[in-house]
Amino acid sequence: MKTVKFAIAALSLVTSVSFAQSISATAATIDDAEAQIAQQARQADASYKITEAFNGNQVHMTAELQK
Template sequence: MTSIKTIIAVSALSLISFGSFAQSISATGSTLDTAEARIAAKAKAVGAKSYTITSAHVGNRVYMTAELSK
């Protein structure tokens, strides 16, 4: 029973530590390329290894969000 509690505690703590690395950023631009370039620049500025675009909304302007990975 003690080992099960230990495994659950370690699992919970590992999820918390992985979650702390994720960071969301957003950018706007007149085109998809402009907005993505701004996302890439922000990711580089904070030292992220990569980013994943999570949403993009195109209207009069492009609004894009991304999640950074360190």
């Protein structure tokens, strides 16, 4: 029985990990970077969660796609 529970837990983890994809964008403003992230998410037919944004000379933004 423990083996079955472990297998179910392992498959649940693999399933959720397999749908996550990291994407990034670079732009002059935060709004432009997020627009690029949103466009990439639409093309992948997925939602997104911004995981990082850095503002130096340009904005670099990273997000995770979720299906």
